[in-house]
Structures are given as C-alpha cells and as structure tokens.
Amino acid sequence: xxxxxxxxxxxxxxxxxxxxxxxxxxxxxxxxxxxxxxxxxxxxxxxxxxxxxxxxxxxxxxxxxxxxxxxxxxxxxxxxxxxxxxxxxxxxxxxxxxxxxxxxxxxxxxxxxxxxxxxxxxxxxxxxxxxxxxxxxxxxxxxxxxxxxxxxxxxxxxxxxxxxxxxxxxxxxxxxxxxxxxxxxxxxxxxxxxxxxxxxxxxxxxxxxxxxxxxxxxxxxxxxxxxxxxxxxxxxxxxxxxxxxxxxxxxxxxxxxxxxxxxxxxxxxxxxxxxxxxxxxxxxxxxxxxxxxxxxxxxxxxxxxxxxxxxxxxxxxxxxxxxxxxxxxxxxxxxxxxxxxxxxxxxxxxxxxxxxxxxxxxxxxxxxxxxxxxxxxxxxxxxxxxxxxxxxxxxxxxxxxxxxxxxxx
Amino acid sequence: xxxxxxxxxxxxxxxxxxxxxxxxxxxxxxxxxxxxxxxxxxxxxxxxxxxxxxxxxxxxxxxxxxxxxxxxxxxxxxxxxxxxxxxxxxxxxxxxxxxxxxxxxxxxxxxxxxxxxxxxxxxxxxxxxxxxxxxxxxxxxxxxxxxxxxxxxxxxxxxxxxxxx
Numbered sequence: 001x002x003x004x005x006x007x008x009x010x011x012x013x014x015x016x017x018x019x020x021x022x023x024x025x026x027x028x029x030x031x032x033x034x035x036x037x038x039x040x041x042x043x044x045x046x047x048x049x050x051x052x053x054x055x056x057x058x059x060x061x062x063x064x065x066x067x068x069x070x071x072x073x074x075x076x077x078x079x080x081x082x083x084x085x086x087x088x089x090x091x092x093x094x095x096x097x098x099x100x101x102x103x104x105x106x107x108x109x110x111x112x113x114x115x116x117x118x119x120x121x122x123x124x125x126x127x128x129x130x131x132x133x134x135x136x137x138x139x140x141x142x143x144x145x146x147x148x149x150x151x152x153x154x155x156x157x158x159x160x161x162x163x164x165x166x167x168x169x170x171x172x173x174x175x176x177x178x179x180x181x182x183x184x185x186x187x188x189x190x191x192x193x194x195x196x197x198x199x200x201x202x203x204x205x206x207x208x209x210x211x212x213x214x215x216x217x218x219x220x221x222x223x224x225x226x227x228x229x230x231x232x233x234x235x236x237x238x239x240x241x242x243x244x245x246x247x248x249x250x251x252x253x254x255x256x257x258x259x260x261x262x263x264x265x266x267x268x269x270x271x272x273x274x275x276x277x278x279x280x281x282x283x284x285x286x287x288x289x290x291x292x293x294x295x296x297x298x299x300x301x302x303x304x305x306x307x308x309x310x311x312x313x314x315x316x317x318x319x320x321x322x323x324x325x326x327x328x329x330x331x332x333x334x335x336x337x338x339x340x341x342x343x344x345x346x347x348x349x350x351x352x353x354x355x356x357x358x359x360x361x362x363x364x365x366x367x368x369x370x371x372x373x374x375x376x377x378x379x380x381x382x383x384x385x386x387x388x389x390x391x392x393x394x395x396x397x398x399x400x401x402x403x404x405x406x407x408x409x
Numbered sequence: 410x411x412x413x414x415x416x417x418x419x420x421x422x423x424x425x426x427x428x429x430x431x432x433x434x435x436x437x438x439x440x441x442x443x444x445x446x447x448x449x450x451x452x453x454x455x456x457x458x459x460x461x462x463x464x465x466x467x468x469x470x471x472x473x474x475x476x477x478x479x480x481x482x483x484x485x486x487x488x489x490x491x492x493x494x495x496x497x498x499x500x501x502x503x504x505x506x507x508x509x510x511x512x513x514x515x516x517x518x519x520x521x522x523x524x525x526x527x528x529x530x531x532x533x534x535x536x537x538x539x540x541x542x543x544x545x546x547x548x549x550x551x552x553x554x555x556x557x558x559x560x561x562x563x564x565x566x567x568x569x570x571x572x573x574x
Contacts, residue, residue, distance in 0.1 A: 108488050109487060110487060111486075111487035250562075250566060251470045251471050251474065254499065255492070261484075264483045265474070265483065269484060272484055409460065
C-alpha cells in the first residue's frame with residue numbers, strides 16, 4: 001500500500017511538474033497562432049522526453065551515477081567541459097525564465113510590477129533549495145502544479161468540436177499567410193519546451209540522491225510513461241483553449257496574463273485563481289529544479305560533493321554554484337529583459353543543446369559494461385536512435401530558422 | 410622544400426586570419442541588421458506595415474477581451490489592470506517601431522504609412538483612456554471606450570497596405 005501511494009505520488013508530481021514557463025508560454029503562443037496544427041511537435045517532444053528520462057533514470061538506478069559524471073567520463077574532460085558550458089548556459093537561461101515567470105504570476109494577482117517581485121522570489125527560491133528537504137520540495141510543487149488541470153476543465157467548458165480539434169491534430173495544416181520557416185521554428189520551440197534538458201538532469205540526479213537501485217526502475221518507468229503523457233495532455237489543453245478563445249479574435253500571446261485569459265472566459269474567476277496558483281507552482285517548482293540542476297551539472301562534472309541529502313557544509317561548492325546562479329538570474333532580470341522573450345529563446349536553445357547530453361546518455365544506456373542486463377533492448381535502441389536523428393535535425397535547424405524568421409515574427 | 414615547409418606553416422595561419430576577418434565582418438553586419446533598418450523596397454515596407462497592424466490588433470483585442478471579462482466579473486481588477494497596461498505598452502512599442510522605419514520613396518508607401526498611422530494613433534489614445542478608466546473603476550466609461558475600440562480593431566483587421574497604396 002505504501003509503495004502504491006509512493007508510485008501514485010510520483011505520477012502526480014510528474015504530471016504537475018511537466019509544465020513549466022516554457023510549456024505555458026509556447027503552447028499558448030502557438031495555439032493562438034496555429035491552433036492545434038503543431039500538436040505533432042509536442043507529441044514528438046513527449047516521446048523524446050519519455051525515452052530520454054527513462055534511459056537516464058535507468059542509468060542512475062543501475063550505475064548510481066548522474067548525467068554529468070558520465071558525460072565527462074564518456075566524452076573526456078575537454079569535450080565534457082564544452083558540453084557543461086553549453087548545458088549550464090541553457091539551464092541558466094531557463095532558470096531566469098522561471099524566476100521571471102513566478103514574478104509575472106505574482107504581478108497578475110497583485111498588479112505590483114513584476115521586477116519588484118524578482119528579488120523576493122529569488123530569495124524564496126534560494127531559501128527553499130537551502131532549507132527544504134528534497135522530497136518535500138519535489139512533491140509539494142509537483143502536486144500544486146496539478147492546479148493547471150483547470151485548463152482541461154476550461155477546454156471542456158468551451159464545448160469545442162472535439163472532432164474538429166482531433167482533425168487539427170491528426171491532419172496538420174499550416175494556416176494561410178504563415179511562412180513555412182516560421183511554422184518550423186515554432187515546431188522546434190514546442191519540441192524544445194517539451195524536452196528541456198534540466199528536466200532530465202533533475203530526474204536522474206534525484207534518482208541518485210534517493211539512492212535508486214534496479215528495483216526502482218519500474219517506479220521510474222511508471223512516473224515517466226504515465227506522468228509525462230498526462231503532463232503533455234495539459235500542454236495540449238493550454239494550446240487548445242488559446243486556439244478556441246484567442247485565435248479567432250486575433251490575439252497573439254506575448255504575456256503570461258494572456259495565457260490565463262481563456263480560462264477566465266470559459267470558467268470564470270475561481271478557475272482563473274486556480275490557474276494562477278498553477279502558474280506560481282509550476283514556475284516556482286521549475287525554478288527550484290533548474291536552480292538545483294545548475295549546481296548538479298557543475299558539481300558532477302568537477303567531481304564535487306553535491307546534493308540535498310548531504311549537509312550544505314559538506315557540499316559547499318555545490319551550494320555556492322546554486323547561490324551564484326540565483327544572483328546571476330536576478331541580475332539578468334533586473335536589466336528589464338522581458339521574461340516571456342527569455343522563455344521563448346530558452347526553449348529554442350534547449351533544442352539546440354539537447355544532443356550534447358542525449359547522445360552520451362544513449363551511449364551509456366547501450367553499454368553492457370555499465371548497464372549489464374539493463375542495457376537498451378532492440379526496441380528501445382531503435383526508438384532512441386530515431387529520436388537522436390530528430391534531436392540533431394532540430395538542433396542544427398534551430399538557429400538558422402531563428403535568424404531567418406527573426407525569432408518567429 | 411624549405412619554402413614549401415614555410416608556406417605550409419604560413420598558409421593555415423593566413424587563412425585563419427582571413428576567416429577571422431570574414432567572421433568579424435559577418436558579426437558586424439548581423440549586429441547592424443538587428444537595428445531598426447530602413448525598408449529596402451515597397452513590398453518589404455508593406456509587409457512590415459501588415460505585420461504591425463496584426464501585432465497592434467492583438468493588443469487591442471487583448472484589452473477589449475480583458476475589459477469585457479472584468480465587466481462580467483470573470484477576472485479580478487488587478488488581472489485586468491495588468492492585461493490592459495501590458496497591451497497599452499506593447500501597442501506603443503509596436504507603433505514606435507513602425508514609425509522609425511524609413512519608407513521607400515514611393516507614394517504608395519506614404520499612403521500605407523499615413524493610413525496605418527491614423528489607426529494606430531486612435532488605438533493608442535483609446536487604450537490610454539481605457540487604462541485610466543479601468544484604474545478609476547469607471548464602469549460606464551469602460552463600456553463606452555471598449556465600444557469605441559471595436560472599429561479600431563476592425564480597421565486593423567482589414568488593413569491591407571497594398572489596397573491602401
């Protein structure tokens with residue numbers, strides 16, 4: 001019974017933790033512009049994150065080692081360092097976006113300018129990372145993130161033509177007047193939003209922290225294969241309500257307030273309050289995960305003591321990296337850079353950086369010397385290799401498309 | 410042989426220097442391209458005008474939707490305030506960026522600019538008044554201003570720079 005509860009809790013937190021500022025903004029933006037005609041990109045991203053998280057969870061359970069520890073070992077110190085720098089910068093960009101997202105959410109409730117919230121939010125993020133236990137931190141915000149299910153309720157309340165929506169998903173069609181490069185650029189943005197690298201750093205490092213063994217592989221798989229698809233369903237619900245409410249009147253989403261507007265239209269004030277609670281939980285939870293991941297990546301590469309299960313004094317360099325990341329994020333946000341724009345760039349750069357960590361994990365998951373009889377089977381290998389091709393294509397195409405479309409204009 | 414060896418030593422470094430110079434020029438050009446540039450042709454200018462109208466429409470419709478929902482009691486006042494203020498700021502940014510674009514020397518471009526400018530000025534004025542009325546919680550003014558924004562939204566939605574020209 002206790003184990004069943006733990007599994008249920010894991011699945012629920014995986015659902016609630018799936019959506020972050022990148023998913024919120026990108027899905028609403030794309031829904032308001034393209035309807036559900038780009039849902040295929042989210043679905044491919046979902047398959048990708050499931051494959052990636054399952055492999056890295058399995059690697060963590062079998063080897064007891066986290067992603068960047070193995071990246072350095074497999075790629076060598078120099079290539080590993082280049083990999084670390086790129087991944088750290090992308091995680092840092094996402095961290096900025098998440099802290100900005102919490103501040104924007106609080107502005108929606110208080111109408112106090114978001115920049116005034118930024119230092120307080122950053123302090124709260126650092127305090128929670130410093131003081132709160134890993135399991136509490138993981139479960140509380142994951143569960144509160146479930147408030148975003150209100151987007152599904154709003155979708156239901158809008159009484160859409162379900163066959164019409166399914167048709168948009170099943171038969172993708174680029175709207176008239178939209179260029180192909182822009183369409184593909186947003187496909188990569190959705191793919192990057194679904195497959196953000198920090199999610200995997202956090203997932204696998206969490207596995208090492210919680211001392212997963214081979215027996216935990218099944219639990220990890222249940223979390224991934226049930227929790228993530230339901231989380232992706234939330235992403236599609238966000239895109240769908242945008243498509244139904246904002247697209248017909250010509251609103252293109254460029255603020256967090258616009259993301260919640262369809263919920264108010266469909267289900268009223270209380271539903272909107274629940275949605276804002278979901279915004280705060282999703283972005284705050286993701287800020288914790290990205291902040292921790294910033295520390296994980298650096299500490300694992302350099303072989304320092306890391307994690308929440310040791311006292312801060314024993315992992316001083318790890319906590320110093322986290323603290324410096326928090327300060328850097330605040331400094332970036334106080335330049336008055338728009339957090340929504342940062343989010344839009346962060347999801348695309350996530351797609352750019354993805355092969356750097358995906359490839360070494362694929363190699364290790366495939367290596368019987370590391371994995372014994374838990375190495376990738378034929379089906380997993382075929383799927384993971386096919387996904388590698390997709391990831392590399394998206395990574396290579398992302399920056400040229402960003403330049404050609406002036407970041408999706 | 411020595412000369413060949415010398416060439417072999419100098420060759421890569423010279424080509425590296427050339428490559429660095431080309432990369433430097435490309436970076437400068439890319440940086441300059443990021444600044445507000447004059448539209449190079451009538452069609453490019455018209456396309457910019459059409460994109461401006463679309464972006465402005467998005468902000469006007471956001472403000473109208475927010476006010477309507479606030480009047481129906483579906484969103485809190487603070488939320489509506491953030492949405493309307495954000496729409497006003499974004500609208501001003503869209504208008505400002507368009508105004509900075511140098512139109513090509515063509516009467517059609519001037520007509521496209523004048524007609525869009527008129528709509529944008531009306532929109533900016535109404536959005537400002539809408540925000541003031543919202544913060545003062547003047548329900549009657551809000552309804553009237555939201556009504557006045559409807560034709561602005563319609564004009565932006567129907568705006569075709571080629572037809573104007």
